[in-house]
Amino acid sequence: MNIPGAAAFTGKRVAVLGLGISGQAAIAALTAHTSATVSAWDGRAEAIAELPGELATAVAQADPHTLVTELIAWQPDLVIIAPAFPATGLVWRQLRAADIPVWSEIELAWQLRAANDAGEFAPWLCVTGTNGKTTTVTMAASILQAAGRGGAPIGNVGNPAVTAVSDTSDSAPDAFVLELSSFQLYATHSMAPAAAICLNLADDHLEWHGSLAEYQAAKAKIYRQVTGTCCYPAGDSAIAQMLESASPTARQVAVTLTVPKVDQIGLVEDIAVDRAFPPGQISQATELFTLDHLTQLVPAGAALPAHLVQDALSAAALTRAIGITPEHIAAGLANVAAGAHRISEVANVAGVRWVDDSKATNAHAARAALATLPPASTVWIVGGLAKGARFEELVAEVSSRLAAVVVIGKDQEPWRAALAELTVPVHFVPPEIESPMTAAVQAAAQLAQPGNTVLLAPATASMDQFVSYEDRGNKFAAAVAEVTARD
Helix, strand or coil: CECHHHHHHCCCEEEEECCCHHHHHHHHHHHHHCCCEEEEEECCHHHHCCCCCCCCEEEECCCHHHHHHHHHHCCCCEEEECCCCCCCCHHHHHHHHCCCCEECHHHHHHHCCCECCCCCECCEEEEECCCCHHHHHHHHHHHHHHCCCECCCEECCCECHHHHHCCCCCCCCCEEEEECCHHHHHCCCCCCCCEEEECCCCCCCHHHHCCHHHHHHHHHCCCCCCCCEEEEECCCHHHHHHHHHCCCCCEEEEECCCCCCCCEEEEECCEEEECCCCCCCCCCCEEEEEHHHHHHHCCCCCCCCHHHHHHHHHHHHHHHCCCCCHHHHHHHHHCCCCCCCCCEEEEEECCEEEEECCCCCCHHHHHHHHCCCCCCCEEEEECCECCCCCCHHHHHHHHHHEEEEEECCCCCHHHHHHCCCCCCCEEECCCCCCCHHHHHHHHHHHHCCCCCEEEECCCCECCCCCCCHHHHHHHHHHHHHHHHCCC
């Protein structure tokens, strides 16, 4: 195997800006596979301490204005930028003004794909959306593994894309499934996946993009150059608008939770059926899997949420687009394990269920979690870094499910406004408290009655009081263990 695109970097000056996981992977790929002159730039001195010695320069500068000014003065031909720099921020504004091409690590990965001896590249299956990305790519990757064609998901989850797709070893996968955030797509320009899907679209990351329209435009880039199949959720008008920018040569295949029409994949009772592949299939419907293949993804006795079924249908559609058989789809889905911090039951004590959905970092995800629970049954733990979002609409939609609400987070104003008219008990954990999750769980324990579910589905990011959503979920589980041990 070889990397045909590597030659284009000869004589190029490439600056890698932001040395997180993707930045480090970009440096490693550039230095291993190209003869580019590479420099590294970050706001933290510790980030450049262990970089390879063959770099042209490595600069740590805490002041963003000075950092980008010095970077521009280095006169790069290209900048590989980390998602940490918002499109509305000073760094992006300065780079645009300097008219320097800016790529994401995903764009770099596309340029550094390995080809086999016949000159063929492994197809990419790409997933974006406000909610459900990780579940869908995990399912699709498991299907590819069952078919002997792929490895773990890459991109915004798992290994950096540039590391995986530039692998020239004999063990390299011959298909890839990528989770792509709006941040990554914003600076991705030439990627042409074999198949792609946007799962859904709701307000999120508005402080990064500046508006919902800009957020939607970034997401829409996933469809722009698809060579095979654009998959989409049937009946979603926002995503239908995004499809208007898709290549006219790409097929469009819808995913639905109802009986599928031609060019759709959907459900007939508890059976997922395909009426899209092969193209032109009118009179036949091919069975792909049954809902029994997904029961391991929810706690015993719990209902299978509609969004999990939708994710499985989406994964099936993507993999069918590159010829994966129904047998491998069913086997792959049956092998998927429940994800950590995604509707995960951590305790069931004295008639009260405690459920960790810390991965519900936006309103869309929290709404999906609450939709699975009975009316007036849920003590809801919410709050965190709102990122400019408001929650009045969310609260109005889920209020019938609630028995009580406990609010964490440093900025509680959006929740005070959204919950003002709620008639159930609402407890606000003081933002300055040292252990907010412990306090929240203790308050929830006081409010919960037998038959209730205490649900951590914060609808917000975690970084105001926790290291990550994983840390938030782990602290929830630890606090629940402490509280329930007293019962």
